[in-house]
Amino acid sequence: MKRSMTALAVTSVLTATTLALAGCSGSTGTGSGATAGTAAPVTLTMWGTYGNGGNTAQTDVLNKTLIPSFEASHPGITVKYVDIPYDSLKQKLTTGAAGGELPDLVRSDIGWVAQFASLGVLAPLDEKMSDFSTLSAATYPGSLATNAWNGHYYGLPLDTNTRVLVTSQAALDAAGMSKPPATFDDLKAMAAALKGKKIAVFADSGLQGWNILPWIWSGGGEITDAKLTKATGYLDGSKSVAAVQMLVDLYKQGEIPNLLTGNTGATSTSDGLPKGEYATILDGPWMRDIWKGQFPAFAPIYAPVPAGAGGSISVVGGEDVVIPSTTTHLDAATAFVRYTQSDEFQLAMAKVGQMPVVASAGTKAAAADPFYAPFATQLATAKPRLVIPQSSQVDTILSTELTPAFEGTTTVQAALTSAAKQIDALLTSK
Amino acid sequence: MIDSTQPQVVRAAVSPVAARTTRRRRRAGRATPYLFLAPALVLFVGLIVYPMVRAFQMSFYDWKVLAGATSTFIGFDNYTRAMGDPVFWRGLANSGVYMALSVPPQIVLGLLIAMLLKAKSPSQPVYRVLFYLPVVTSWVVVSLLFKYLFADKGVINWALADVLHLGDGSTSWLSGRWTALIAICALGVWKGIGWSMMIFLAALQGVPESLEEAAVMDGANRWQRFRVVTLPAIRPALGFVVVMLVIGGFNVFTSVLLMTGGGPGGQTEVLLTYMYRQAFTNLDFGYGSAIAVILTVIVFLLSLAQMRLFRGGDEEER
Numbered sequence: 001m002k003r004s005m006t007a008l009a010v011t012s013v014l015t016a017t018t019l020a021l022a023g024c025s026g027s028t029g030t031g032s033g034a035t036a037g038t039a040a041p042v043t044l045t046m047w048g049t050y051g052n053g054g055n056t057a058q059t060d061v062l063n064k065t066l067i068p069s070f071e072a073s074h075p076g077i078t079v080k081y082v083d084i085p086y087d088s089l090k091q092k093l094t095t096g097a098a099g100g101e102l103p104d105l106v107r108s109d110i111g112w113v114a115q116f117a118s119l120g121v122l123a124p125l126d127e128k129m130s131d132f133s134t135l136s137a138a139t140y141p142g143s144l145a146t147n148a149w150n151g152h153y154y155g156l157p158l159d160t161n162t163r164v165l166v167t168s169q170a171a172l173d174a175a176g177m178s179k180p181p182a183t184f185d186d187l188k189a190m191a192a193a194l195k196g197k198k199i200a201v202f203a204d205s206g207l208q209g210w211n212i213l214p215w216i217w218s219g220g221g222e223i224t225d226a227k228l229t230k231a232t233g234y235l236d237g238s239k240s241v242a243a244v245q246m247l248v249d250l251y252k253q254g255e256i257p258n259l260l261t262g263n264t265g266a267t268s269t270s271d272g273l274p275k276g277e278y279a280t281i282l283d284g285p286w287m288r289d290i291w292k293g294q295f296p297a298f299a300p301i302y303a304p305v306p307a308g309a310g311g312s313i314s315v316v317g318g319e320d321v322v323i324p325s326t327t328t329h330l331d332a333a334t335a336f337v338r339y340t341q342s343d344e345f346q347l348a349m350a351k352v353g354q355m356p357v358v359a360s361a362g363t364k365a366a367a368a369d370p371f372y373a374p375f376a377t378q379l380a381t382a383k384p385r386l387v388i389p390q391s392s393q394v395d396t397i398l399s400t401e402l403t404p405a406f407e408g409t410t411t412v413q414a415a416l417t418s419a420a421k422q423i424d425a426l427l428t429s430k
Numbered sequence: 431m432i433d434s435t436q437p438q439v440v441r442a443a444v445s446p447v448a449a450r451t452t453r454r455r456r457r458a459g460r461a462t463p464y465l466f467l468a469p470a471l472v473l474f475v476g477l478i479v480y481p482m483v484r485a486f487q488m489s490f491y492d493w494k495v496l497a498g499a500t501s502t503f504i505g506f507d508n509y510t511r512a513m514g515d516p517v518f519w520r521g522l523a524n525s526g527v528y529m530a531l532s533v534p535p536q537i538v539l540g541l542l543i544a545m546l547l548k549a550k551s552p553s554q555p556v557y558r559v560l561f562y563l564p565v566v567t568s569w570v571v572v573s574l575l576f577k578y579l580f581a582d583k584g585v586i587n588w589a590l591a592d593v594l595h596l597g598d599g600s601t602s603w604l605s606g607r608w609t610a611l612i613a614i615c616a617l618g619v620w621k622g623i624g625w626s627m628m629i630f631l632a633a634l635q636g637v638p639e640s641l642e643e644a645a646v647m648d649g650a651n652r653w654q655r656f657r658v659v660t661l662p663a664i665r666p667a668l669g670f671v672v673v674m675l676v677i678g679g680f681n682v683f684t685s686v687l688l689m690t691g692g693g694p695g696g697q698t699e700v701l702l703t704y705m706y707r708q709a710f711t712n713l714d715f716g717y718g719s720a721i722a723v724i725l726t727v728i729v730f731l732l733s734l735a736q737m738r739l740f741r742g743g744d745e746e747e748r
Contacts, residue, residue: 091710100497115713119496207695262694263605265581392711396696400517403695 042332043078047092048107049319051083055289057352059083066348070339077332079105097121102324104333107158110146110384111391113320117149118389123325124152129334132156135341139357142316146384157357158340159349160318162382163214163282164374165303171279172301174199180303181280184219184246187306191255194279201255202247203269203278206262207402208395209385212244213315214282217383219243220310224427228388231423236416243308245412248405261403274298284317285355285375302374314382318357355379390426397422489719501716508720517696518721521704525725527611528700529679532618536675537668539619540626545656547627548634558631562624572621573688580604580613580689607697610690614698617685622678626671633667634660669740673733680729701725 050058059081067079082103084092090112096102097119108116116122125147126132135156136144143157167180175193177186191201204211213223221240224231234240250256257278259266270287272278274295282305291298304312321340323333339345343364346356350365355375366376386394397419405415489508491501512518547557564572579585580603591599603609637660645655661668683702686692692699692707699707701721709718 094495094710094713098495098497119494119713120499121496206693258602258605258694261605262690263582263602264577264690264693265584265602265604267583390712396707399693400696403693403697 041076041078042329043080044105044329044332044336045103046079046081046105046107046336047084047089047103048081049084049086049089049109050081050107052086055353058349058354061348061352066339066345069344070336074332074335077335079336093121097324100326102326104323104327104329105336106322106324107319108155108322110143110157110316110318110320113147113155113322114149114387114391115389116322117152117154121324121326122154123323123327123330124154125156125323125334125337126153128323128330129337131338135338138341138359140316140359140362140379142379142382142384143318143320143357146316146318146387147320147322148387149389155320155322156337156341158319158321159354160316160357160379161284161286161355162314162316162375162378163210163284163305164314164378165280165305166273166283166287167280167301167303168273168276169299169301170276171199171273174276175201175279180301181306182304182312183306184243184308187280188246188250190279191250191253194255195253199276200257200272200278201250202280203257203259203267203272204282205259205269207260207399207406209391209398210315210317210395211260211282212247212398212402213383213385214305214313215243215247215308216240217313217315218305218310219246219308223386224423228386229427231420231427232417233420235420235423236413239309241412241416244402244405244416248412251406252408261406262399270294273300282314285372286353288371289353302371304374304378311381312378314378316379316382316384318355386423388426390429393426394423485719485722488715489723491716493714493716493719495713495715504716508717509724511717512720512724517699517704518701520696521699521701522728524607524611524698525680525682525700525702528615528618528682529676531611531615532622532682533672533675533679535619536622536626537671540623540671541630543623544627544630544634545660547631558627561627564621565624565628567621569621569684570688572617573685576613576617576620576685577604577689580616586613604690605694610698614682614685614689617689618679618682622675626675629667629671630664633664637663665740669737672740673736676732676736677729680725680732 048062050062062081067081071078086109090109093102093106093108093112093116097116102121113122117124126136129135132153136153139157140160143160144153147153147155147157165180171194172178172180174197175190177190177193181187181190187201194201209223216223216235216239219239219242221237221243222234223240224234247256247260251258251260257263257266257272259269259272267275267277269278269281269283270290271294273281274291287300291300305314306312321337323330323337327333341358343358343361346358346361347365347368350356350361350369350372355372356362356365362372362376362379366372385391388394401415401419401422402412404410405412488501490503490505492504492507494501543561547554547561581587582600582602584603586603587599587601590596590601601609603613641659641663642655645659650658681702682700683706686698686700686703687706690698692703702725705718705721705725708714708721
């Protein structure tokens with residue numbers, strides 16, 4: 001009896017230990033150590049967010065058309081795509097880097113590349129791919145710039161998007177306008193025309209770079225100098241201040257709702273525009289499918305971001321394809337990266353809602369589907385947010401400093417001066 | 431007590447092989463309880479103690495997340511940085527405000543409901559389940575629910591304006607620091623009452639009826655009976671509930687992250703959302719860990735003080 005009790009205890013200890021160890025080691029092996037070029041078959045693992053929000057259109061094209069086509073032209077290479085929800089990908093990459101368990105390819109948000117590159121997680125593709133300069137020259141410069149860090153490029157653009165002005169016929173009618181507001185002055189006139197009609201002239205859901213930079217750039221302002229060394233004198237320059245001041249004035253007149261300063265209880269932009277609460281918003285090409293499902297009768301009108309002294313300049317979004325430095329299949333992984341830049345890949349993804357990053361493919365996609373034309377035009381001048389590892393901190397600084405300016409407890413000049421000082425500190429420590 | 435000479439007697443009496451087996455059995459017998467403890471201990475050390483020690487270690491480094499990367503030891507820099515960080519202090523204040531506003535109602539209302547549900551009635555199990563239901567519901571689900579309740583065009587504003595005729599219902603609850611904290615506290619109280627109710631119900635079952643009856647005989651009214659008989663009898667349970675709720679109050683996280691995201695402009699950031707942002711958004715694990723360590727020390731000291739307080743009271747009564 002006693003012996004069997006001991007045996008039971010020993011067994012349970014072993015089971016628990018095994019469980020604990022299994023829990024620590026994770027489960028995403030990247031296959032054998034063989035490299036492409038040898039005869040041994042290679043399995044590439046790729047992490048991405050194509051299926052975010054239960055959208056199977058893009059994962060289907062990838063898994064059923066593009067990957068099989070790549071595998072057919074590259075015998076011996078198998079690509080295993082793992083779809084990860086957008087909200088958890090960054091955390092998964094972080095823990096993967098900490099545990100040394102990363103895939104061979106990642107479809108990364110453009111805002112994360114510099115951050116992970118600075119940590120040494122990514123392979124410098126400009127050193128690893130002999131044809132990098134040819135491939136990169138074919139992409140939009142604004143998208144390519146998001147891959148740069150410390151004199152090297154750590155990825156290539158994969159897909160892109162940008163924000164344009166979206167309005168509705170109902171809003172234009174209410175304001176007595178025949179076309180969407182094309183300039184800052186048009187927007188102010190629209191606000192005046194909408195006064196008392198319970199329609200906000202413009203709505204947006206935050207004061208981060210993604211939200212506020214199109215206004216600053218279009219107003220002729222800048223965030224930093226070209227070499228990313230200083231924000232003081234740029235972010236708090238007179239043109240930047242004037243652009244933000246226009247928004248603050250409209251906000252104080254009640255023409256922009258407090259969704260802008262982070263009221264999570266306000267009507268969202270995607271609901272407010274079709275419901276007639278908001279006259280204009282800035283948004284991206286993904287809205288077409290969202291509205292198609294939720295507001296089938298709504299016919300959005302797309303137009304360039306209103307132009308100020310600096311023209312009509314929007315902000316670049318999208319994803320890059322990167323290779324973690326831990327991969328043991330570098331040749332096979334670079335072959336797939338090369339394939340993502342092909343017309344075949346870019347145009348197939350364009351059909352399911354991802355805008356091409358290769359300029360020639362972008363022109364073809366816009367010709368095939370006129371819906372993309374306003375976005376392609378806007379992209380020609382769109383700029384990326386600061387490509388530094390601390391880009392998420394820049395967002396926090398902007399929204400923390402600007403919120404009091406909109407609420408009226410400080411001036412725009414004071415808010416931007418304080419933000420510029422903090423960003424200066426980040427730039428010197430990068 | 432076993433005589434120490436006994437084993438020798440036994441050994442002399444049996445063959446050497448049998449004696450060895452007996453010794454081994456006895457040794458194995460002594461090890462058995464530890465082997466039974468081991469699975470839980472292995473998991474506890476591996477999943478709780480080790481990460482805690484690691485986080486403590488990280489808080490003294492400029493921690494590099496990459497496996498194999500060298501992190502720089504920076505001593506107390508992360509801690510001094512927190513002392514000079516206004517967002518840290520605002521987060522601490524918000525966590526404190528949440529604790530102060532959400533703990534007392536959970537105790538008072540939890541006890542009140544427990545008193546009401548103590549009486550036996552056919553509907554009693556139904557009410558117990560209903561009050562306990564929020565406790566077992568997912569934080570994510572109820573946080574989103576409360577976000578919609580407190581939205582500009584949500585049920586709360588509608589009820590205030592159209593049902594109760596208090597104001598015009600145009601309050602943007604989630605757009606200001608204090609109104610948003612009220613909404614977050616309301617969720618905490620609603621979700622927490624059931625838990626304290628359950629503990630109090632269990633404690634109330636243990637109040638001797640003879641004492642109650644004696645108090646009635648002495649002419650004590652309801653309030654006097656509650657104050658002199660019930661309250662002292664459930665004192666240990668009360669102490670437990672207070673300590674646990676204060677710890678829980680300082681650990682508020684999910685509801686804030688989902689209802690306001692720390693906004694607007696970081697006004698409703700609490701210590702844990704700020705820690706999470708530093709670690710997982712900015713990948714500054716050293717600073718995030720330092721914030722976690724500071725919070726642990728605060729909660730530990732508070733719990734210690736409370737336990738002293740409740741124990742001290744007991745001794746005085748005795």
